[in-house]
Amino acid sequence: HGLSYTSFQYSDLNVSTDVLRLDDDMDLTLSVTVRNTGTFAGADTVLFFSFDQSRRVTPEYKRLRAFEKIELRPNESKSVVVSISLDDLRFIGPRDDTHLILQQGKTTFVIGVGSETDCRISGVANKTCSQLITIDTGDQYVDFCEAACNVWQETGCEQELSGFDTGTCIYRCFMDASTNKAWGW
Numbered sequence: 621h622g623l624s625y626t627s628f629q630y631s632d633l634n635v636s637t638d639v640l641r642l643d644d645d646m647d648l649t650l651s652v653t654v655r656n657t658g659t660f661a662g663a664d665t666v667l668f669f670s671f672d673q674s675r676r677v678t679p680e681y682k683r684l685r686a687f688e689k690i691e692l693r694p695n696e697s698k699s700v701v702v703s704i705s706l707d708d709l710r711f712i713g714p715r716d717d718t719h720l721i722l723q724q725g726k727t728t729f730v731i732g733v734g735s736e737t738d739c740r741i742s743g744v745a746n747k748t749c750s751q752l753i754t755i756d757t758g759d760q761y762v763d764f765c766e767a768a769c770n771v772w773q774e775t776g777c778e779q780e781l782s783g784f785d786t787g788t789c790i791y792r793c794f795m796d797a798s799t800n801k802a803w804g805w
Contacts, residue, residue, distance in 0.1 A: 626658025626694070630666075630733050635750045640706055642722065642757045647703040650750075652733050654700055656692035665689045666700045670709070671739040673728040673752070681740060685709075685731070709755060719770050721763040727755045765793035 636649035650668055668686040686702040709729075710720035731750040732739040739749035769789035 624662050624664075625660040626656055626662035628662070628664045628692070629655045629657045630748050631655070632699075633731070633733055633748060633750055635731060635753060637753075638751060639754045639756055640709070642706065642755075642761055645706075647705050648709075648731075648753065649701065649703045650686070650731055650733075651699055651701045652748075653697055654690060654692065655697040656694055659694050661691065661693045663689060663691045666733065667735055668702055668704070669732045669737065669739075670729045671732055671749075673730075682732075682738070706755070719767040721766050722755060722757050722761065724757055724761055724763050726757075728752050729755075762793065765790055769793060 630652050632651070632653040634651045637646065640646060640648060652666065652668075654664060654666055656662060656664075666688050667684060669682045670685050671682055685704050685708060688700050688702060690698055690700060692698060706722070707720070710722055712720060730739045730752055732746075733748045737746070737748045739746065772789055
């Protein structure tokens with residue numbers, strides 16, 4: 621908390637969608653209005669956090685996803701817009717701490733704005749928390765297949781085998797996941 625001679629108010633938090641799908645290649649766009657409610661000009665770093673509703677692997681309850689610093693005169697308002705890609709919402713998986721994955725199936729979370737915001741408190745109307753947002757990976761996504769194939773690509777194996785690229789690796793692993801446990805992962 622930096623020293624400031626003014627105060628700021630957040631309002632009108634909006635999200636571009638309430639469902640992100642793995643195959644859509646769409647970013648989550650967030651916007652919020654910030655108003656300087658004090659009598660002095662000042663700068664504010666607008667912080668956007670995610671709060672997961674549940675997950676197999678327990679991350680921090682509050683994770684910083686985006687931020688932007690703005691300067692406002694007294695009573696001035698400004699809309700702050702940021703985008704978060706699906707890749708930015710990945711997390712370290714349970715089998716490998718060097719590769720980021722998504723949770724299989726559907727995962728829900730909310731976005732909160734401001735360092736003091738806690739969107740885990742249910743039943744409390746909070747203007748700085750979004751509605752529930754869902755990440756839907758679909759029926760074919762297997763998290764450990766993605767991690768295994770990313771390792772395969774990073775080690776240069778993709779260049780050794782003609783016609784067997786990362787996409788083919790992921791597809792073959794996903795199709796065989798119920799019997800081979802993703803090739804040992």
